[in-house]
Amino acid sequence: MTKFHHWLLAGALLFSSFRTMAMTAEDDDIAVDVRKSNGIVMVDVSMSVKAPQKDAWDVLTDYDHMAQFFPNLVSSKIVDRSGDRLRIEQKGNVAYGPLTFAFESVRDIELMQEKEIRSHAVAGTLKAGDATTRLMADGSGTRILYHSESVPAVWVPPAIGPQVIASQTRAQFESLRNEILKRRKGDRRS
Numbered sequence: 321m322t323k324f325h326h327w328l329l330a331g332a333l334l335f336s337s338f339r340t341m342a343m344t345a346e347d348d349d350i351a352v353d354v355r356k357s358n359g360i361v362m363v364d365v366s367m368s369v370k371a372p373q374k375d376a377w378d379v380l381t382d383y384d385h386m387a388q389f390f391p392n393l394v395s396s397k398i399v400d401r402s403g404d405r406l407r408i409e410q411k412g413n414v415a416y417g418p419l420t421f422a423f424e425s426v427r428d429i430e431l432m433q434e435k436e437i438r439s440h441a442v443a444g445t446l447k448a449g450d451a452t453t454r455l456m457a458d459g460s461g462t463r464i465l466y467h468s469e470s471v472p473a474v475w476v477p478p479a480i481g482p483q484v485i486a487s488q489t490r491a492q493f494e495s496l497r498n499e500i501l502k503r504r505k506g507d508r509r510s
Contacts, residue, residue: 349367349368350365350366350367350490350493350494350497351364351365351366351367352364352365352486352489352490352493353365353486354482354483354485354486354489355482356481356482359471360469360470360471361468361469361470361471361472361481361482361485362467362468362469363466363467363468363470363485363486363489364465364466364467365464365465365466365467365489365493366463366464366465366466367463367464367466367493367496367497368458368459368461368462368463368464369461369462369464369497369500369501370460370461370501371461371462371500371501371504372461372462373434373435373455373456373457373462374434375462375500375503375504376455376462376464376500377434377455378503379496379499379500379503380437380453380455380464380496381431381437383396383397383398383406383408383410383429384396384397384398386410387410387412389495389496389498389499390412390492390495390496391491391495392412392413392414392415392488392492393410393411393412394411394412394413395409395410395411395412396408396409396410396411397409397410399426404430404431404432405428405429405430405431406428406429406431407426407427407428407429407442408425408426408427408429409424409425409426410424410425410427411423411424411425414488421474422445423444423445424443424444424445425441425443425444425445425446426441426442426443426444427439427440427441427442427444427449428440428442434455435454435455435456436452436453436454436455437451437452437453438450438451438452439451439452439453439468441470445472445473445474446470446471446472446473447471447472447473448470448471449468449469449470449471450468450469450470451466451467451468451469451470452466452467452468453465453466454466464493464496466493
């Protein structure tokens with residue numbers, strides 16, 4: 321591929337990112353902030369869902385069924401459990417425009433009384449990664465706050481990468497909220 325084609329592809333991805341962000345930012349209240357500093361990608365998300373904390377918790381911790389409601393996951397399973405500590409394995413693909421990236425993740429999870437989930441990457445496509453998800457009552461529903469810091473094993477382009485990550489993250493949280501609301505209406509997974 322020539323330099324011209326690289327620039328053309330980069331421009332198309334950037335335009336698509338801005339267009340996607342503009343469409344979703346106006347239509348929902350999922351706030352996503354992505355920053356990159358010294359090789360570390362930091363992601364913060366804030367989202368409300370009109371459902372009790374217990375319902376949100378049940379979906380957030382349903383690791384064995386996540387591939388059914390997160391579109392980029394191919395598989396997700398708990399491989400070890402000891403009380404409120406889990407080890408999970410997930411595999412999937414992230415597609416953006418004409419590009420597709422496969423990923424694998426093995427994470428240690430610590431569950432804290434339906435209020436907080438701590439995640440630590442132990443293997444997979446990330447060199448390092450920690451995340452915390454907090455749930456709190458928010459009027460007639462639940463506010464979900466997510467923070468992660470990770471070191472990708474692949475180069476993340478500074479101009480395009482954060483927008484792609486923000487777009488994918490927003491889509492994941494939209495899927496999460498949809499699943500919480502779907503189960504709330506009685507369409508429970510078995």
